[in-house]
Amino acid sequence: MKIxxxxxxxxxxxxxxxxxASIAVVGASRYDGKVGYKVIEGLNKYGYKGKIxxxxxxxxxxxxxxxxxxVKDIPDEVDLVFIAVPAHLVxxxxxxxxxxxxxxxxxxxxxxxxxxxxxLQNELTQYCxxxxxxxxxxxxxxxxxPFLNFNCGFIPYLPVKGHVAMISQSGANLLAxxxxxxxxxxxxxxxxxxGNKADVDFSEFIMYAANDEHTKCIxxxxxxxxxxxxxxxxxxxxxxxxxVVTIKVGGSKIGNKAAFAHTASENTNTDDAYYDKLYEKxxxxxxxxxxxxxxxxxxxxxxxxxxxxxxxxxxxGGGSGLLSCDHFERKGMPMRELSEISLILSLKIRAYMPxxxxxxxxxxxxxxxxxKNYKGAISQAxxxxxxxxxxxxxxxTSVTDVAAVTDVYIEMYNKYKHLGKxxxxxxxxxxxxxxxxIKLRKNGIPxxxxxEQAVNAIVALRKYGKIKEKF
Amino acid sequence: MKIxxxxxxxxxxxxxxxxxASIAVVGASRYDGKVGYKVIEGLNKYGYKGKIxxxxxxxxxxxxxxxxxxVKDIPDEVDLVFIAVPAHLVxxxxxxxxxxxxxxxxxxxxxxxxxxxxxLQNELTQYCxxxxxxxxxxxxxxxxxPFLNFNCGFIPYLPVKGHVAMISQSGANLLAxxxxxxxxxxxxxxxxxxGNKADVDFSEFIMYAANDEHTKCIxxxxxxxxxxxxxxxxxxxxxxxxxVVTIKVGGSKIGNKAAFAHTASENTNTDDAYYDKLYEKxxxxxxxxxxxxxxxxxxxxxxxxxxxxxxxxxxxGGGSGLLSCDHFERKGMPMRELSEISLILSLKIRAYMPxxxxxxxxxxxxxxxxxKNYKGAISQAxxxxxxxxxxxxxxxTSVTDVAAVTDVYIEMYNKYKHLGKxxxxxxxxxxxxxxxxIKLRKNGIPxxxxxEQAVNAIVALRKYGKIKEKF
Numbered sequence: 001m002k003i004x005x006x007x008x009x010x011x012x013x014x015x016x017x018x019x020x021a022s023i024a025v026v027g028a029s030r031y032d033g034k035v036g037y038k039v040i041e042g043l044n045k046y047g048y049k050g051k052i053x054x055x056x057x058x059x060x061x062x063x064x065x066x067x068x069x070x071v072k073d074i075p076d077e078v079d080l081v082f083i084a085v086p087a088h089l090v091x092x093x094x095x096x097x098x099x100x101x102x103x104x105x106x107x108x109x110x111x112x113x114x115x116x117x118x119x120l121q122n123e124l125t126q127y128c129x130x131x132x133x134x135x136x137x138x139x140x141x142x143x144x145x146p147f148l149n150f151n152c153g154f155i156p157y158l159p160v161k162g163h164v165a166m167i168s169q170s171g172a173n174l175l176a177x178x179x180x181x182x183x184x185x186x187x188x189x190x191x192x193x194x195g196n197k198a199d200v201d202f203s204e205f206i207m208y209a210a211n212d213e214h215t216k217c218i219x220x221x222x223x224x225x226x227x228x229x230x231x232x233x234x235x236x237x238x239x240x241x242x243x244v245v246t247i248k249v250g251g252s253k254i255g256n257k258a259a260f261a262h263t264a265s266e267n268t269n270t271d272d273a274y275y276d277k278l279y280e281k282x283x284x285x286x287x288x289x290x291x292x293x294x295x296x297x298x299x300x301x302x303x304x305x306x307x308x309x310x311x312x313x314x315x316x317g318g319g320s321g322l323l324s325c326d327h328f329e330r331k332g333m334p335m336r337e338l339s340e341i342s343l344i345l346s347l348k349i350r351a352y353m354p355x356x357x358x359x360x361x362x363x364x365x366x367x368x369x370x371x372k373n374y375k376g377a378i379s380q381a382x383x384x385x386x387x388x389x390x391x392x393x394x395x396x397t398s399v400t401d402v403a404a405v406t407d408v409y410i411e412m413y414n415k416y417k418h419l420g421k422x423x424x425x426x427x428x429x430x431x432x433x434x435x436x437x438i439k440l441r442k443n444g445i446p447x448x449x450x451x452e453q454a455v456n457a458i459v460a461l462r463k464y465g466k467i468k469e470k471f
Numbered sequence: 472m473k474i475x476x477x478x479x480x481x482x483x484x485x486x487x488x489x490x491x492a493s494i495a496v497v498g499a500s501r502y503d504g505k506v507g508y509k510v511i512e513g514l515n516k517y518g519y520k521g522k523i524x525x526x527x528x529x530x531x532x533x534x535x536x537x538x539x540x541x542v543k544d545i546p547d548e549v550d551l552v553f554i555a556v557p558a559h560l561v562x563x564x565x566x567x568x569x570x571x572x573x574x575x576x577x578x579x580x581x582x583x584x585x586x587x588x589x590x591l592q593n594e595l596t597q598y599c600x601x602x603x604x605x606x607x608x609x610x611x612x613x614x615x616x617p618f619l620n621f622n623c624g625f626i627p628y629l630p631v632k633g634h635v636a637m638i639s640q641s642g643a644n645l646l647a648x649x650x651x652x653x654x655x656x657x658x659x660x661x662x663x664x665x666g667n668k669a670d671v672d673f674s675e676f677i678m679y680a681a682n683d684e685h686t687k688c689i690x691x692x693x694x695x696x697x698x699x700x701x702x703x704x705x706x707x708x709x710x711x712x713x714x715v716v717t718i719k720v721g722g723s724k725i726g727n728k729a730a731f732a733h734t735a736s737e738n739t740n741t742d743d744a745y746y747d748k749l750y751e752k753x754x755x756x757x758x759x760x761x762x763x764x765x766x767x768x769x770x771x772x773x774x775x776x777x778x779x780x781x782x783x784x785x786x787x788g789g790g791s792g793l794l795s796c797d798h799f800e801r802k803g804m805p806m807r808e809l810s811e812i813s814l815i816l817s818l819k820i821r822a823y824m825p826x827x828x829x830x831x832x833x834x835x836x837x838x839x840x841x842x843k844n845y846k847g848a849i850s851q852a853x854x855x856x857x858x859x860x861x862x863x864x865x866x867x868t869s870v871t872d873v874a875a876v877t878d879v880y881i882e883m884y885n886k887y888k889h890l891g892k893x894x895x896x897x898x899x900x901x902x903x904x905x906x907x908x909i910k911l912r913k914n915g916i917p918x919x920x921x922x923e924q925a926v927n928a929i930v931a932l933r934k935y936g937k938i939k940e941k942f
Binding site: 034111115157171175176179180183259261262322334361364366398399428434450 | 639759835
């Protein structure tokens, strides 16, 4: 349900969604394979240290814990009530939660507005609002944080620790991101699924993330923004401090219907151009594809913004250079020639390549490049006052020491980090390139396996540079 | 140098580039780290069974093999002469190769037209043409085939066996593809770097690939096509039998210059629209990004073409469904509603989902879907006479048995393969999803880690369906 602005009582209580001292799990099941079972299993498995109160009127014990017949029967305070019971029972649980003075409720249950029960969903929402009890969901997968060892929902993994706050309306895509986090060292500060987002809104989690100590980039996947004023207000509040990355789906004809069937999102009269305008007003950066969404979030979580277009690409592979040239132009940020950026650099950098290298930009130090060549070229480029960012690339020829070149990039990055010039990398190939990407990411350098992904990241860093000038 | 049409003597001799009985390696070095050393190392390491003749005027032995002072001194026949000596020595080696009646020469050496020595390159090319000695290169990385255990060049890996013939002007990007092949089970039939492609042309390798028994998809990375008539003629000849996938770089302003500096490719007066038209005339399918290039090549190498737009997506994740809807529309092939494709299917498929599932299209059988639900939904869809292709998706919720659902897809694919309806899959998440992708690929189903990649693959299968109708 629409809100005009992010609400203080909601933002204040969101900490109980991610760091509750106690949780009541309503619909806690004794049977493996059931959602209500998985919630407690996940809490235990990932190291939740607070109190868990299973609520199940037909069980004495669940997961070895004493079960309670209702939320009201729990003898202690309850911060978070996690609800996984059929839709028709939810109203009663909310009443018990209000009586219990719970701080926040999370409704995982599906089958509300997305199947036509909009009235029921609105009634529940209004009841929570009347009682100042923030409601997350319904129809969601869960939430958590690797910093708090907190995995609350039906989620098979925690992400690795990092700087991206992932706020996703879709549970499936949230799980995709969490799995990717593990596979590709995509670090997150916290994550939350919003599902139908009947009450708690994107804008409120954006405001919360702005003050979260681990978050450096706020990433929002949405299927429909029904409170655009609140969204713009929240973004305007935070983007000077932290970037907001967005992806909006459901803009296609059939996607419009599918978005309603999925998270009850309404997209009437809001085409892609509408969202472009909305995001521009908000100061948020929009991604087109899911991969781009993750890739640019990673970069914005790790690197400072890019202050102008003077990026120098240093590569031992002309092909990745060419893919990059074309993609930069496609993205509206054509590469500049090295001699235009810095004539002296274009002359000096010649020393680090054979005669068939190219000091244009991309700087192609050739397939025979040694770690020493790389070191010389990178340090010349990063120290040139006209250069604002380094785009590194490694191609695995049989004479390339990928691991050693990776270490050179990390060394140069750490040595010159104080200059505030972003580093972004590309390294495509076999296992050694995959290892390089992971090592670079662990050392704070966003690295990707294709040139176009790296270019998307650089373009996003530049966009954020412009947003910071404006807000 | 331009050719008007693919030349028979060249096509006939290309088999010696990929399956030579004997190779002279000119510039064979005794020192590890040198390109001339790596060539022989690679031939031995990957199991080349033919004869290797190192040519080095200053060594008695190289890699334990007797070295010869010149090609002419080799006592037996020589099929392939691989040249890795400085540019100014190449003319002499070519003369020796002609005298020796070699079948083909490969020039790895750089520093020809790409650094302004166009005249020298043209002279060498004309000399080879006058003597009907096909010349591959110069300025290339090498070639090989996993079916022949053949790795000839400075290439750190062989790809896994498969159906894509990879013809790449760029060495760096060829290496990227070979590494990706290993990491993501992207199977190839053979691969070749063309570099400056002074003599042997794309068109000739396309004609060769058309008759290669392992090749089912011909993929061409180019930085400039200087013999467009020959390209169109070759494609027109083969596309009824095998699809041709292309990616063209160097279309951007700075890329134009970089392409010349890299492979001496000239792109004056040939903008992106020019190439769009050329590829359409040829019946080739054009990819925009490198990832798309590999993704659609994989699909076209594994699956039959799609005969119309009636694709049914079956997923347990609404989010991946939505990303797919939008991307299909972006790519000009909007999804069709299930009830439009087959009203009866849209009713029958309800049996395999909970009440909050969606029988629209994407068919969202919901996050609680079991392998049995999947099996029912897939078999109903694939058996419906109005359905032309299956787009499968697995989202790893904590109650999803990803491995079991993967096996269901493989079982259904094998059971109904005879219907000629393509299967494409998407599965994003952690290790279990990665394992699923690899297993699916090994079983002939193109599978990807994002929805948009899978959609690109399906759109390409449809494009090939249309091309087959036309040619």
